[in-house]
Amino acid sequence: MQPNITSIPILQLASGDVLSLQVYRFQGGTGPKVYLQANLHGAEIVGNAVIHQLLKWLTPLEPHQLNGEIWIVPACNPLATNQRSHYFSTGRFNPYDGKDWNRIFWDYEKETEDLLDFARSHLHLDAETVQRHYRARIQTQFDRLRDKLRSPASAPLSEHYRFHLQSLCLDANYLIDLHSTSNQGLDYLYYFSGREDSAKLFGLDSGILLDRYDGDAFDEAFIKPWLALERCFAQLGREFRFDLEAWTLELGAGMQMNPISVHRGVLGLQNYLIQKKIVQGVVLPQPISKQQMYLTRTSQVKKYYSPYGGMVYPKVALGTSVQQGQVLYQLLIFNKQSYCPTQIEVVAERDGIVYDLASNQAVNTGEYVLATF
Incomplete structure (x- = not known):
């Protein structure tokens, strides 16, 4: 046909x-x-x-x-x-x-x-x-x-x-x-x-x-x-x-x-x-x-946005089940002041499954990083 x-x-x-x-x-x-x-x-x-x-x-x-x-x-x-x-x-x-x-x-x-x-x-x-x-x-x-x-x-x-x-x-x-x-x-x-x-x-x-x-x-x-x-x-x-x-x-x-x-x-x-x-x-x-x-x-989807500008080290892969408090990613933060770069951890606010990850791991403040459902 x-x-x-x-x-x-x-x-x-x-x-x-x-x-x-x-x-x-x-x-x-x-x-x-x-x-x-x-x-x-x-x-x-x-x-x-x-x-x-x-x-x-x-x-x-x-x-x-x-x-x-x-x-x-x-x-x-x-x-x-x-x-x-x-x-x-x-x-x-x-x-x-x-x-x-x-x-x-x-x-x-x-x-x-x-x-x-x-x-x-x-x-x-x-x-x-x-x-x-x-x-x-x-x-x-x-x-x-x-x-x-x-x-x-x-x-x-x-x-x-x-x-x-x-x-x-x-x-x-x-x-x-x-x-x-x-x-x-x-x-x-x-x-x-x-x-x-x-x-x-x-x-x-x-x-x-x-x-x-x-x-x-x-x-x-x-x-x-x-x-x-x-x-x-x-x-x-x-x-x-x-x-x-x-x-x-x-x-x-x-x-x-x-x-x-x-x-x-x-x-x-x-x-x-x-x-x-x-x-x-x-x-x-x-x-x-x-x-x-x-x-x-x-309404159960949770999107995570970067609190600061920096470089993202992902700690979870696509499809990972995460629990509240688990580290999702580390953020390497640079500065224009007289001290070395710092690194912070961002944790899950609630349980979920990682279903989406940003392709770009360089982020400005407020840019999208990942999402769970």
């Missing part, structure tokens, strides 16, 4: 060159839509290798083996992917306004004011009808953003970009955003309320429940309106779990395509598509067992 491949222009440069998205569409029978993208942050390239292997896995399938459709967008932020400083990819922040590329997306939940009324008027309807009507409301409101882009005053780059990207996924059932840390990191995922069982399908060791939000991230903007509607129905005494899911997979380190992280990402996606019955009649050569998964919350 060959994908339908299209290019979507998203940005014209002053030179006349045009940056575009490449979209691969696999179409099967009637069923759910899966949307998968990678490289939203410029340095986080590992997802492109995952997508390459997934494309090779999907192509030999027959149309009857695909229940629904899968849309795949590698290198989904070409401007960020091409940002450089010396040999280093940056691409986390929009150079025009300084905003994080993954904190710019349109969130319908922030605009709707009558969600409880909507739930009340749909209280006795079936889930499929509710989902269809609510999706139509979201789409209608989203389409109005186009008018601003086409107006004489137009809009900033981030608004053009988000419109193009979100227009590809608003009608999806399952959204998967492939990332990595910009530093050194474990393989884990972010998930949302009520989706714990599905989180285990990816076969990763750890997952972080988003019980608080940084705001306007791609996965949040997709799923938050549906979570809000589920809460409204719960207020009215009806439990709803829409068959919609959003995931961010964090696979290893930035600027790298670590083979182990790539393999785990590919295997997890394959298993997810099979277990969700999107892909049928396929058995994985390396099945994912229903393993125990370490689940925590964003």
